[in-house]
Amino acid sequence: MSEEINPNRRSFLTTTVQTIAATQLGRLGLTKQHATPATAELPIEGELPSLVGATTWLNSQPLTVDELRGKVVLINFWTYTCINWLRQLPYVRAWAEKYQDQGLVVIGVHTPEFEFEKNLDNVRRALTDMRIDYPIAVDNDYAVWRAFGNRYWPALYLIDTQGRIRHHHFGEGEYERSEQVIQQLLSEAGAGRVSQEMVAVEARGFEAAADWDSLRSPENYLGYARTDNFASSGAMLNKPHSYTAPAQLQRNQWALSGDWTIGRQAIVLNQPGGQIVYRFHARDLHLVMGPSAPGTPVRFRVLIDGQPAVAARGLDVDERGEGTVTEQRLYQLVRQSEPIRDRQFEIEFLDAGVEAFAFTFG
Template sequence: MVKTIAATQLGMIGCTTQHTTTTAELPIEGELPSLDGAIAWLNSQPLTVDELRGKVVLINFCTYTCINWLRQLPYVRAWAEKYQDQGLVVIGVHTPEFEFEKITNNVRRALADMRIAYPIAMDNDYAVWRAFGNHYWPALYFVDRQGRIRHHQFGEGDYERSERVIQQLLSESGANPVSQDVVEVDAHGVEAAADWNSLKSPENYLGYERTEHFASSGAVINKPRSYTVPAQLRRNQWALSGDWTIGRQAIVLNQSGGRIAYRFHARDLHLVMGPAEQGTSVRFRVFIDGQPAIATRGLDINDQGEGTVTEQRLYQLIRQPQPISDRQFEIEFLDAGVEAFAFTFG
């Protein structure tokens, strides 16, 4: 899966399935553009195109709450470690989707949590994104030692093909010997591959700009309002109960006791959320089909089906065992002040 900011018919960001074509040849797709548009660098001093010439470079466009990138990350991290002594330079270009992803301390914390040691360019103004003509999270661009882009990969998947491209470019550069084995990744938590066979719920945003299938009646924007959950939700519909304000990117809970309900079909359910005010926390309880989510709990839920929102990030709330069927998810917030941005599934 790939998240795109390409101009769809509605001008929205969404997920589509996309596969690259596997060929034996690596054509020249263009030159490595400037990285000067980055506003800051983490894990490194600023890097320039001239400094990188003579190296094989892997550029990875990312944003830290993107589930598609999180599931790709174990491979990128493994390649960076495996091939660093043979001349591979991995650079993450962090182009934020949400406003809170522009905050350097948020990104720095996420990098530490995700064990990312390679350089990260903070692309808050989308300058590097535009220089590449990029439209996707995640995106990989493979650059040879002469500074030429020789291959790209948009979205998750094709990991063996990507590693073979790295090996080929390193061999062309004179690195010797280049391992012909491919990494084996044992990914856990949010980094684990999606259960594609049972995934029938697409990503959905909660702010009015891009949301779909909102089932509570009488929605108003940018103003507090009390909502109720309908008696029945259809698959991929969502609804609110309690006093909420629906904003452009997110919904904000004004009084404790509010709930979000979502009818979904997937192994995993994640919610991008955080406290509306830095330094605060919001307690919550999670239910599946009206019962505490204990047997189906995700990483961010304890054995009582409860958790706490402490920072702005993606929270894994549900990981259910087989068989997968339509389920009704509900999250009840015991404190006011939560800000919720998007649901993703896996």
């Protein structure tokens, strides 16, 4: 893991998006807004850096700075398990579709956070699942990330036809402002009459905006390098160990039960029947996980306050409160209705071999 990555990047993003919560409320369904014309002169923040450090390209032949000159360019740094980016994605996808005929080029720079996100098959599957057809620069070596001096997922950079960076935004939110800048740069480029209407976005599933008013649980990693609030006693690093979960957890504490190995980036279950317990306060709970052996599914069941997660089940949980880990990705395990309060989440794995990386909330 590159030391240039901000180890608190998603904590930063949580703070960022909470400050703009007023612009996010009510965006769970179809959203359509009318922009106030952007009249302020945009600053020049620098030049578009080279993209030659990308290890490969998907959905496109490699693109160069010279080829992009004369186009308005949107660069979007992302990694496919990041919930903050997933909630931004419907806007980027809509902009790519709406403005492509007026000269906008959208480029996603996929810079992985976890080792498994370097796997091209995983990235290709994500592109299909998420309906992404614009060019993707795969940045497994962080060369493009470093060229931009970037530190956050997601990040947007808007570049004019002369190859100058004119606007950036880190984290979720401020979609209206970003689209205003797109419209302004296209108008400056002589794209003809550019509509001042904002895109209509229907955000569902993972892509639905968080319930910021009720969100009291920050993202938490499970590997020892960056975890917080681990409540099981006697933690052993990089070796199998049998854990017991305390009877009571405080909000945002988590614990293990069963035979687990706690590694730097993730925890791995060594024997069937292991559990992860988490006390949380949020509408949504997600877990980044996958089978430690590719192609070996791992069954699980989810409980909320000791009962099967039926009414509060997420996208990856069936009507019995059960599911299966089949691939390395983000799983939505809980989406509950109001009232939102402190709840006890438990996931029990019926098979060994799951690898779990991080909890995120929304």
